[in-house]
Structure formats: C-alpha cells, structure tokens
Amino acid sequence: MSQITRREFVTGAALTPFAIRAPNRDAQQSSTDSTQLDIVVAGAGHNSLIAAAYLAKAGYRCVVLEDQPRIGGGVGTAEVTLPGFKHDLASSVHGGMQSNPAMKDLDLANYGLSYIVPDPVMHTSFPDGSYLTVWRDFERTAREFDRINPRDGQAFRRIAAELEEVRALLGNEEKLAQHSLGNVWRRRLKMSAYDMACHVFEDSRCRAFALAAGHLGGDPPCEPGSYRSALSVVSSGRNGRPIAVGGSDALAQALARFITARGGTVLTNKRVTRLIIEDKRCAGVECADGTSYRGGKAVLSTLHVKHLLDMAPRALWPDDFVQNVGMWRPEVAMFIAHYAVKEPPKYPVAGGTLSPCESVTLVNPARLLRLEFDDANGQIDTEDPPLQIVCPTVADPSRAPGGMHTLKINGFQPYAIRQGPQHWEQLKHQVADAYLNTLRRLAPNLTDDRILGRYIVSPVDLERLNRHFWHGSAHAGYDGPGQSGDMRPVPGWSDYRMPIAGLYQTGACTKPGGSVNGNPGRNAAAVMLKDFGGSIEEVAKRIG
Template structure:
C-alpha cells in the first residue's frame, strides 16, 4: 500500500507530494495528461523554437511564496525579476508603469503618485503579515492584525463605490484596475480589490518573477526532488473515481471538487459542493512574432506583463459585461451586449528571457475573459486590441495558436467551463472554498484531502494550497507534526 497518492501534478499537487516525501512517506503522483505540470506546462504551440506557457506565465506570488522558499525553488530555479513589473498603455501613447521601485512609480504617476504610495506602501511595510493573512483560509485570527486591518480597509475602499475617491487623474486608476481585473468577475468587488492589492504589493516587493525557460521549469524542479526522494510520477492515468486510489493511506486531490462526487458524501457536504460556483472562462491566444511588439509608448516594451483595456471605466464595463454572460467583441449596440474593447492580459516573456524564441524573434501570450463554456476564437480580437496600443503589431505575426474556453476545459478537466481559477473569486467563495470550514482541505471521505485552487488561499502559483493540505494530512493520517 502506498502512503500518499496525489491526483494531479499541478503546482499544488507537486508541492504536497514533495512535502510528504520529505516526511519519509512513499508517494506517487497520478497525472491524466502525458506531461506533468498542470498550469505550469510550457510547449511549442506555434512554431518550432517558440516556447509558450500553456497556462500561467508570470508568477507574482511565486517569489514571495513561503513554501517556494522553504522548498528551495527560489535558489534551484533561475528567475527573471524585471525592473518594470507591469505596464498599462492608454490611448495617445500614454502609459501607467508599475516599476519594482515604488519611488520611481510614484514619480511617474505625477499628481496621483502620493496617493499610490499611500495605497501600497503601508502594505509593503508589513508584507509578511499581509502574505500570512491572505495565504491561508480566512476563518482564523490574523497573526498580524495591523497588516490585516490595512489590507481590509484598502480592499473596502477599492472594492466598493469608494474606489474613485483616491485618484484624480486617469492613469493611476487604470494601472490599478489592470491588476484588479486578474480576478475575473464583476468590478469593483471586495474579492477583486483584495487580489489587486496583493498583486500590486508584490510588484513593488519581491517582484513579478518568472522562471527562465518557462513555467514548466518549476514543475520539473519539484518533480526532480520528488523522484530523488523515492517518489513516483505516473502520466497518462486519468483518475475518474476515488475507488481507483483506495489503496493509499492518504489521497490528496489537485483537482476540481467534482471528483468527490464519485464517493458516498454526507448530504450536507454534497449540498455545499453543489452550491460551489465556477467563474468566467478565458480565451487564450499565443503568437510567434518576427520582432518585439512596437508599442506606441516604448517603455511598455520593458514590461513582461502588460494589461490592455484602456481606462478604468472601460475595463470595469468590459468585465461587468462578461460577468453578465456577454461575449466580448460585440459592441454594446449589438445583439450580444458584450464589450467591444475587452480587458486583455498580455505577457511578452522573451523580452527578458531570450531562450523562449529564436534569435531576434519573440513570443506573446494573451488571454481575455469570456463567459463560461464560450467557443470564441479570440485571435482577431486580441490582435486588434494589441494593435490599438502597438500599431504595426499585426505585421509581425508569424503564427498563432488559440484556445477557446471550451477547448481549455477539454485540455484540463479542472478548468470547468474554461475557469482557470477552479472557482469564482468572490468574498463568499473565499470563505467557503469549497465549503465553510476551519480545515477546508479535509473532506468527509476517509483519508481524502483537497489541495487544488478550489481550496484556500485560492488561485496563483505559490503552492500554499498543497502545503496546507499536506500538513493536515500528515498530522491526521500519520501523526507527523
């Protein structure tokens, strides 16, 4: 009998497996796909020699992750940490620039610079407390109440109708809304504001880093340690029922909660799982380019991460339309009621990591939010929006590859409807992820634990979900503290 079986080889599953192996237990990881990594896969999606991240590309929470630090991933993996964390171009060649240097960012924002400092600097001053507060489930007393209070008050401001009281110009609010929109959903909300604040803090703290060679490097590093400690990884083994892993003393699921329905669940827990909601999907496009993107504002070309969508009002309108079920790319006067200019998250990793493309060439990764289950091919939509802020972009495209929300869901069953976050990000679902509990990683199925992004602290590449689930399983099933 195996001590621990982990289903799914995403970052949380691999972290959980390594934690168990470090405790001296026998561990096996079962992966349904032919390659490991889950959201950390990197592949040649367009042309030979052009390496694209299949899902996540830049990891704002990675360099600040206490688990990655404990596991040595910050030392064993070569990271790119850009000086310009992210950029937000606006019409007319203007742009908001979030430098890792907070003073430089404040200076560039002009009259709104001091307000930006007051928003972010108090969080930076207690960043460890903020990370601790947001890095687990919310049903606990914060270790740093001051950090939690500062974070909560700012979330309340930027997540409600008060969000337009801080800034006077249009660049600073657009810059912040670009990170808020990572959360995918209606805007403003407390949950999206909290996500934006955390991302903005990381941008001026440890930085928005990513590994040289692509996200796959992180999965490979974790897999190498697991194998070195005697663990086993088996690919091409989709698990469709918990009966298939009943020969383990503990099972950790780096999956959507739906797999639990293959067991006999208590009625209350089953009802709670059925109430769990998934969010908007994404439509993703990857480009192979003949050269760097010709941004109208050249400084935008220094940022591996770029947010498109225009002003705060434009982004909010676009995200709210998608949250109501409208397809992007259809004008408000059309039958679909969707945003003509949607929010688009872009990364251009090859500007800082030449290994990602042949000499002189570049890769571009982009997605936009769409209603769950959408079949939209976003290639033309994304191309037009990049062209809006980088005239001439279209002429550089050598090849592209698109994935609709439906195709992403087929590629990874955990992306229900194309939701890459494994569950809608709302305040209610940050408390009940996927159920209300002081130990939400534990399930009522004997020896079975959830460790995916459907558990606290939610999505992002930081491994914390796997860490908390593994610690709980080791203590309860094996008596290991």
C-alpha cells in the first residue's frame, strides 16, 4: 500500500485545480487594488465565502484571503492518496445547506453546485451479524427497527410522529407548554443524547445506532440538551444526507465563481498575520508574505478566535472578551484516515451485501461516553471505536477513476495525548490500522489487496492542515451550553460584531457553530448589510 507524506500533500494540493490563486505577487497586487476594496475577508471557508457572496451581490468589492493552497476550509477536497481520487478532507455531508436561503439567493446551482441524496442514508452492522439501515422510505426504516425489536419499531414511529407534531414549537417553550405533549417535550429538551436514546429505545443496538448516527458534531452525548443527536436517526431519513457532486469543495468553488463574477477576488496562500488598526478601527489586514489589504467598509474574519486575539494590540480587546476566549474549550478531536480503494465496504445483509455511502459503528451506547473520559486523560483508545465511514463514490463515481472508490474513516481521539501531541506522528498509523481492522470485521472484503493508497490525519495533523481546526476540533470547538448560542464565541459578542470597530466575525466559532449549514456566513452578512444601511432581504431579491 502506498503512502503520501504531508510535504507531498501540500505540494500536490498547491497544483490542484481546486485552488483559485494568483500566480505571483505582482499579479496579486495588480488584480486587487487595495485602495478600491470595500471588504477584506480573512479565510475562505464556506461561511466566509457565503458572506462575501452576499456582500459582492450588494455591490461591495471584496477580496477573500485564504492561507491554504486551496479554498474551502472544512469543505475542502483534494487528491491526498493517489491522482484522480478526490477526498473530502473534513466534512462530506451538506444537509444543513439545503434549507439555507443562500442556495436560492445566490443561485448556486447556476454556478456548478449540485447534490446527490444517497439512499440508503446510513447503515450500521454489529459483531453478532445484526444490522440497521436508514432509508429515505420512512416505513422501510421502521421495519429495520422492527426486525431488531418490534417494540423499538413502534417507538421509532411514535417518536417520529410526536416530533413532527411539536417541531414548530420547540423554540418557544411558552407555546410548547400549551400543547398536550408539551410538558413531556419540555423535559426531553433538557435530556442528553444518551438519555434520550435510552428513553426511546429498549434494545442496546437500537440505542447505539441512534447515538452513532447523531454523534457527528461537537456535542458530547452526555451533555444536557444534546437530545437532538439521538433523534437525527429520525430526521436523516426524511431529509437525507446530501453530498456535493464532485466533492465537498464544490460548494466553495460555486461561491468563489459567484464572487469573482461580481468583481471580487479570491486569493490562496495568503495567511493573515495582523489586523491593521487605525484610530482604534480595523482598516485591513497584513499577510505573512508582506502584502496588505485595506477595506474601506470592514474586515470580516473567519479566523479562529484563539488566533484572532493575537492579531491586534491586547489593549483593544475588553478584559471580559480576553478571559472568555481564554476559556474556549476544544471538542474531542477528530482522527481521519483516507483510503483509495478498489471497492467500497460490503456489509453482509440478508440476501447479499450492502454498500452505503455512509455507515457508522458503535458496539454499545456506553462506549460513546468514554470519549470524554479518554480525552480528559489523554488516553488513546482503539477498543471498539465509534466510527463514521464515508464512501461517497458509491453515489458519485466522478470522485475516483473508473470503478475505484474513496473511503474516509472518521474517529475521535485526544489531541493532547499523555505522551505529548508531538508523538502523534509515531502513533497515528497504529490507530488507523485499528480503525481499519474494526471496519474489516464488519466489511471483510476490504483486504490489503483492495487498498491502493492511504493518507492518515491525526488531530495534530488536522490542526496543521487548517489552523481553524484548533486542537483538532473539526467544528472549531465544543458545542455544549457553555459555548453555543449567545455564548459563541463570547457572551456579549455573539452578534458577529467584534469589540474592534470595523471588524466582524463569522465561521464555526460563531453561532450556531460548526457543520455545513452556512448559517454563520449568512447571519454575518445580514448584520454587516444592516450596519451599512441595507438589508439582506433586499440584496436577496436582486437579479444577477
């Protein structure tokens, strides 16, 4: 099996067609006259690109500066194993984007963005040979639970019906209390995902599937109020889990095309290192290569707040802001193994095998609770690991050479291991092998001769590849009550305006947090447009 080094990855990524970049410094300066810029955007993740797209549509001249050789951030795609195999480097599923008004407001389909909704949606197999599958057909999914435990099949139908009945009331506790099921749901809203799974289902396998299907974000399953994670097994069948045709970065590419079509510029290899402050106002940014960019209206940052704090004099940040950023907590870090393979995982099922785009493993519900314990102790744990397995080429063959596939195995491990984070380089292949062996016990077809190449990303590697993945946090950080909603990124500064005049913030550090839904980007654009005397509603109505 061939391997690729980090140096080879960075060199290769810089040459891929996924990056929009100027070839040299002179070209950058001539193509982007800083004196004519209205908005400078630091970072080219999907949220900052969405915000920049709205601002460009409003007529403001924008430049987007990305420190990596490619755009996309958490929706990046690159050929990291072998040529022709396009791997999603972090996120693959864009479920939340489908309901974001930006899809229509920015006419992204006209800029090359399209989606596939795989069916089956998600699958899990257990060591005893039993299995569960979520299908787009609700009743077909319910029968999967019937097969494990008829009472759990009825519970699945019942909780789905109740959820549909009260869904519109869940954000209004006063109205919810007036509903016949209101007081039951008021208690459920406070439950952890673990408690909710145990409340709804009897069989440990049904509970495990509900938890594994939902534990793809930054919510610890034992956290009060994380109940939604255990119910995603209900909603995922209804909504599906869409993937972008060609790779996750198709979203970023469509947004970049939209921006450049309206006079904006997107530049890569532009690491922002300092905010330019004039008269206590943010007037622009400086980059590591010595270039600087000034925005006549504002600067929009999608830099991690842990890094943002160091880019301006400390005296400009209020003490409570500094203290709150100091308390920012990472989530349990992500560990990712990418493979180029000859065939997808084939799970034995009645009548043959099943090869879904997405599957999960969790032997029992309690195993998920150990993630927080292991993280706190810096303990690498590869015993029966909870895993997310993504093989998008099952539905989208354009991502790999004919008949071949990309495979991604996501797990969770501590960033700060006992041996010290620097030791991840020596240990990561052992962890990856343990993950692969776990999958092989359930999909035995993935023998060594089926694997063509691999690329392993430890939590430390993840942070190196994208500084926004602070301490290996794929969603920028923990998303529990103390770091969500009005607490994100900092109490008193959750409205996308930063303490320094002229500086705005978006991205996964802002509410509603990580995952691919684009809400932080659109919300930030709405705030900025309002401050500029306009509205996002008016901009959305503009044609062209």
